Each structure stands twice: as structure tokens, then as C-alpha cells.
Amino acid sequence: MTTFTIYTIGTNETILFAAQELLKYLKRMTGSSGKIRPRLAYDPGAKGLWLGLVQDIPGMALPRLESELDDALVVEVEGGTGRIVGANPRSLLLGVYRFLHTLGCRWLRPKAEGEWIPHRALEQMTVRLAEQPSYRHRAICIEGAVSLENVLDIIDWAPKVGFSGYFHQFREGHTFFERWYSHQYNPFKTPEQCPVERARQFTRQIERELARRGMVYHAIGHGWTCEAFGIPGLGWEPVVQDWPDEVTQALAEVNGQRAMWQDIPLITSLCFSNPQVRARVVKCVVEYLETHHNIQALHFWLDDGFNNKCECEHCRQMRPSDFYIVLLNELDEALTRKGFTEKVVFLSYADMLWAPEVERLKNPNRFILMFAPITRSYRKPLFPSNLQVQEPPYERNRLVFSNNNDEQLAFLRAWQATFTGDSFIYDYHMWRPGTYTIDPDHLFLARLLSTDIKNLHKLGLNGMVSCQILRIFFPTGMGMYVMGRTLWDEALSFDALMDEYFPAAFGTDWALCKEYLLALSELQDVVPVHEVELDIHPQAEERLAQGLERIRQFTPVIERNLALPDLCQARSWHYLQVHAGILERWLNILAARARGDQEEARRRWKSLREMVQRAEDDLQPVLDVYAFVSEYEKRF
Numbered sequence: 001m002t003t004f005t006i007y008t009i010g011t012n013e014t015i016l017f018a019a020q021e022l023l024k025y026l027k028r029m030t031g032s033s034g035k036i037r038p039r040l041a042y043d044p045g046a047k048g049l050w051l052g053l054v055q056d057i058p059g060m061a062l063p064r065l066e067s068e069l070d071d072a073l074v075v076e077v078e079g080g081t082g083r084i085v086g087a088n089p090r091s092l093l094l095g096v097y098r099f100l101h102t103l104g105c106r107w108l109r110p111k112a113e114g115e116w117i118p119h120r121a122l123e124q125m126t127v128r129l130a131e132q133p134s135y136r137h138r139a140i141c142i143e144g145a146v147s148l149e150n151v152l153d154i155i156d157w158a159p160k161v162g163f164s165g166y167f168h169q170f171r172e173g174h175t176f177f178e179r180w181y182s183h184q185y186n187p188f189k190t191p192e193q194c195p196v197e198r199a200r201q202f203t204r205q206i207e208r209e210l211a212r213r214g215m216v217y218h219a220i221g222h223g224w225t226c227e228a229f230g231i232p233g234l235g236w237e238p239v240v241q242d243w244p245d246e247v248t249q250a251l252a253e254v255n256g257q258r259a260m261w262q263d264i265p266l267i268t269s270l271c272f273s274n275p276q277v278r279a280r281v282v283k284c285v286v287e288y289l290e291t292h293h294n295i296q297a298l299h300f301w302l303d304d305g306f307n308n309k310c311e312c313e314h315c316r317q318m319r320p321s322d323f324y325i326v327l328l329n330e331l332d333e334a335l336t337r338k339g340f341t342e343k344v345v346f347l348s349y350a351d352m353l354w355a356p357e358v359e360r361l362k363n364p365n366r367f368i369l370m371f372a373p374i375t376r377s378y379r380k381p382l383f384p385s386n387l388q389v390q391e392p393p394y395e396r397n398r399l400v401f402s403n404n405n406d407e408q409l410a411f412l413r414a415w416q417a418t419f420t421g422d423s424f425i426y427d428y429h430m431w432r433p434g435t436y437t438i439d440p441d442h443l444f445l446a447r448l449l450s451t452d453i454k455n456l457h458k459l460g461l462n463g464m465v466s467c468q469i470l471r472i473f474f475p476t477g478m479g480m481y482v483m484g485r486t487l488w489d490e491a492l493s494f495d496a497l498m499d500e501y502f503p504a505a506f507g508t509d510w511a512l513c514k515e516y517l518l519a520l521s522e523l524q525d526v527v528p529v530h531e532v533e534l535d536i537h538p539q540a541e542e543r544l545a546q547g548l549e550r551i552r553q554f555t556p557v558i559e560r561n562l563a564l565p566d567l568c569q570a571r572s573w574h575y576l577q578v579h580a581g582i583l584e585r586w587l588n589i590l591a592a593r594a595r596g597d598q599e600e601a602r603r604r605w606k607s608l609r610e611m612v613q614r615a616e617d618d619l620q621p622v623l624d625v626y627a628f629v630s631e632y633e634k635r636f
Contacts (some may be wrong), residue, residue: 250276
């Protein structure tokens with residue numbers, strides 16, 4: 001049996017992990033045995049695959065990077081021997097995955113069942129790459145309902161398709177874990193307890209896995225405004241109690257009262273003209289960083305509310321975003337005194353979409369601007385069609401948030417006029433999983449993502465952090481695959497990525513599968529899954545019948561592929577079969593609505609809901625049942 005050797009230079013944890021990953025996949029691809037040999041220095045006489053940083057291997061060169069958040073790699077392998085080099089340990093791991101991808105490996109969704117690994121002889125492995133990703137920021141943010149395993153699976157999968165970071169919201173992500181373990185919205189599963197301390201233990205495990213891969217760790221976001229006063233920012237649930245005077249006096253005054261906004265601490269704003277309030281918030285951040293040293297991008301956001309900003313005499317003197325800049329400058333000064341070098345992410349979102357009029361950041365290199373156009377339209381790309389569109393006037397606590405993309409980009413331009421530093425978009429394509437699951441044009445969001453990502457540089461943005469459901473690989477993972485691959489290489493066309501994804505996911509009948517999903521897209525104007533109200537197209541009954549017939553005609557193709565010998569492909573067809581059943585029921589729900597039979601539509605919804613709930617154990621890695629049910633329950 002052929003054997004091979006992987007040499008590593010040094011003992012860095014991420015470099016050793018990269019070697020373990022390379023060993024694992026090469027053994028599967030070649031059927032050969034291999035071993036890892038750590039070395040202190042490069043030895044050109046030792047034949048094998050060498051993994052190291054650019055400064056440790058003579059004759060290798062990479063462009064000079066502007067930031068420690070940047071990546072670059074070189075692969076020079078011929079006949080199964082050579083070198084894989086990274087600008088940093090994370091880049092080296094990405095280089096290993098790029099080498100394997102070039103050889104045909106495909107990671108289509110998390111877990112081993114989502115891997116398609118070809119067979120190839122070691123001596124046939126010749127790859128030459130010199131790459132920098134198109135965008136610096138390439139990360140996924142936790143949302144929805146998740147188990148610890150779900151988060152660890154997405155962290156394991158993400159760098160395989162080019163992502164470099166993960167964003168763990170709040171201090172411990174408790175609300176996202178609690179949703180899963182309590183099995184909210186699924187009465188057929190037994191609830192488990194998930195106290196805050198358990199979520200903190202999960203967070204420590206997540207941090208270890210991120211460090212193991214050298215991934216960029218984004219942390220916190222909302223919550224500082226309540227945590228600063230000892231009130232946990234765990235989620236969006238109301239907390240009804242009498243608050244001490246020192247808390248009440250720090251809250252925003254709205255309509256003449258200082259009180260918790262809708263009884264929810266996380267969405268309650270503060271009186272930021274009060275220097276003592278600002279000092280309290282800054283102290284909270286500094287104290288957190290004194291005990292958490294593994295964060296590369298600390299998100300310092302304000303409350304998650306809108307039209308709730310302080311109306312006191314002093315706060316009215318400037319826009320909330322001006323006071324935000326004052327607060328950011330005070331935070332930077334405090335962090336600098338302590339010697340902290342972490343990047344601080346600040347956001348343009350909700351009331352903070354309106355840029356500051358007076359204040360400016362004194363140390364822009366400390367900060368990264370995050371543009372979060374949550375109310376944008378997801379039916380067309382985020383790219384200006386009319387540069388003459390201006391942001392609407394700022395009217396404190398009387399703001400209306402439009403889905404007009406030109407208006408959203410007017411906000412961005414105003415912020416960019418005040419800040420020219422690093423920035424990325426925080427976007428929400430995968431935030432509403434119900435629409436993704438039963439959208440007849442399943443590939444629409446994936447296509448939109450491709451276009452939106454390609455436009456980012458033109459908008460002056462250096463990447464994306466995706467605010468999204470983590471379990472969103474149903475019926476396929478095409479959207480997530482497109483996101484990761486296009487953030488890595490914006491030159492990749494959507495059609496090319498489809499032709500890369502579908503053969504690996506579905507095998508011999510992949511073209512028929514792609515044709516089927518594209519054919520369903522003809523129902524898009526009949527099934528308005530992206531709208532709040534389920535209004536029905538005037539020709540709905542006829543068109544819905546056509547959709548049901550397409551599903552019926554394709555069923556034999558699905559059935560003949562369910563027993564494929566390759567696990568990845570068999571599971572892909574299984575998920576497509578379940579999806580066909582869900583979509584069939586959904587079209588029948590809309591047919592009942594089209595006939596005006598609301599009671600029958602509700603009855604059919606309850607049947608669909610129970611079907612999905614009972615199938616959760618089977619679908620758990622790819623479909624967030626909590627998010628799916630909560631998305632549509634309110635509409636029936």
C-alpha cells in the first residue's frame with residue numbers, strides 16, 4: 001500500500017489541525033495510509049506535503065496583507081508532493097481546503113453526510129494556486145434554534161467553502177440554545193432544561209473550536225445597554241419588574257417617561273447625553289475584555305429597538321448616531337489605556353441608519369463599520385438604480401423604514417462620507433427560513449446572494465457577515481454554498497456554481513434535479529412566500545395545479561435515487577423527497593385560500609405543521625423547525 005507523509009513546521013494548533021484534515025481526506029481519496037511529522041524547519045530533501053507559514057518555507061512569497069483579518073495562500077503540489085503555504089494559520093487551513101476542492105472534494109452541507117469525496121491517486125494530484133479571497137469579511141452569525149452540535153457543525157463546515165469567521169451573538173447565545181432544547185413549537189419532543197450556565201459552557205466549547213481553526217471570532221452585538229446595569233441581555237423576552245432608581249434614570253425618556261421599552265431590556269435605549277451613563281457602558285465593555293482575550297471583532301451595538309431614543313432636553317441636541325460616536329470615542333480611549341487592540345464593530349441599523357451630523361471617530365483604525373439594511377427588499381439586488389435618491393429626513397422617534405434599496409444605499413453613502421475605514425454588510429438573506437423552505441423558486445435567494453456579493457466592492461464594502469438561521473440546507477445547501485464560494489471568489493458565476501454543486505449532491509440525475517427546481521420557479525409569482533400577507537394570484541388555482549403536477553411527474557426520479565450507494569447523494573435525494581411532500585401540502589393550502597376556504601387552509605396548515613414537527617429528528621441538521629413554524633403560525 002502506498003504511504004504519504006505530511007510535514008508541518010512548528011506546533012501551532014491550527015497548522016496541526018490543517019495537517020489532520022489533509023490526512024483525513026487524502027486517506028479517503030487515495031485509500032493509502034499516511035502520517036504527520038512535525039518539523040522545526042523546512043527540509044527540501046524530505047519528500048511529501050509540507051504545510052507552513054510563508055516565512056517558514058524558503059522561496060515562497062505572498063502579497064503583503066493590510067490586516068490580520070486578511071487571508072492569502074499558495075499551493076504548489078505536483079504528483080502528490082509539494083507545499084501548501086498560508087499568510088497565517090487560518091490561511092493555511094483554507095489553503096488545505098482549496099487544494100482538496102481543486103481535486104474535486106465538495107462540502108455541500110455540514111456533517112459527514114454532506115461531504116462528497118472523490119477517489120484519486122496521490123501521484124495524480126497536481127495543483128497550483130496563488131489566491132487571496134475577494135473579500136476580507138466572510139462570516140456567519142447565529143440565529144434561529146440550535147443545539148451545540150449544530151453550531152460546532154457549522155464551524156467545521158464553514159472554512160471548507162471559504163468562510164473565515166463566526167459571530168456568536170450575546171455573551172452566551174442563550175436564547176438560540178434555549179429555543180432548541182426547550183423544543184418550542186414542537187410538542188412531539190420532550191423539553192430539556194438549558195440554563196444560562198449551560199449556554200456559557202457551550203460558548204466555551206465553541207470558542208475552543210474557533211481557536212483550533214484560527215477563525216475570526218465575532219462576539220456580542222446587542223446587550224451592552226442592559227448588561228452595563230447588571231441586567232442580562234439574553235434575548236428579546238419581556239422582563240416585568242420594578243427597576244431601581246439608578247436604572248430608571250439611565251433609561252431613554254420617551255413620551256415623558258423613563259421606562260423599559262415594551263418591558264424588554266434588550267430593546268431599551270439609554271440617555272446617552274448623560275456622561276455617567278456612557279461611562280457605565282464603557283466600563284462594562286472594558287471589564288468584559290479583561291476576562292475574554294480571544295475575540296478579534298467585538299461588536300459594540302446599542303439597543304435592538306427603534307423609534308425609542310431619548311427625548312430629553314440634552315439628547316435632543318444631537319442625533320443618536322452623534323452620541324453613538326461620542327460613546328465609541330470614549331470606548332476607544334479606555335481600551336487604548338488598557339492596551340487592548342481588538343477591533344470594535346459599530347453598526348448602521350434602525351435609528352442609527354441616519355449618519356452623525358457633527359461627531360467623527362478620532363481613531364478610525366480601531367473600528368469597522370457594519371451596514372445592516374434589515375428592511376431592504378430581497379426581491380432585487382442591493383445596488384443603486386437611482387443615485388439621486390436621498391435618505392429621508394431624520395425625525396426622532398417618528399421614523400419609517402422603507403424596503404426601497406436605493407434609499408437604503410443612500411444611508412450607506414451618508415455614513416461613508418463620515419467614515420472611510422473598514423466595513424462590511426450584515427445582511428439577512430437566510431434570516432427567514434420559512435420562505436427559503438417553501439419558496440418554489442428555491443434557487444432565487446442563492447441567485448440573489450451571488451449578485452449581491454458581486455456588488456459589494458462597488459458599494460465600498462469589504463465582505464459580509466450573514467445574519468441567518470444556521471440550519472438552512474433544505475432542500476439543498478445551494479444558497480450557503482454560493483455565499484461561501486462567492487465571498488472567496490467574486491468572479492464565480494452562479495451557473496458555474498450550480499454545475500459544481502448539483503453533480504456532487506445528486507449524482508447521475510443531477511441535471512434533472514436542477515431542471516425540476518428551476519421549473520418550480522415558474523410558480524414564484526403565484527406563491528408570495530416573501531410577503532407578510534398570503535395574497536393569492538388571480539390565476540392561482542390553475543398555476544398551483546401545474547406545480548402539483550410537476551412534483552408528481554418528478555417523484556419517480558426522486559424514488560429511483562433514494563438508494564444511491566453514496567451517502568451524501570442518497571441523503572440529498574431524501575431531503576428532496578421530504579421537501580416535495582412539504583411543498584405539495586403548501587400548494588394545497590394556497591389552493592384552499594384561492595377558493596376562499598380559509599377554514600380548510602387552516603386545517604391543512606395544521607396538518608403540514610404536524611408533519612414537519614414529527615419529522616424534526618430526521619431533518620434537524622438541515623431545517624430549523626422552530627423558525628419554520630414560527631414564521632407561518634402567525635399567518636393562520
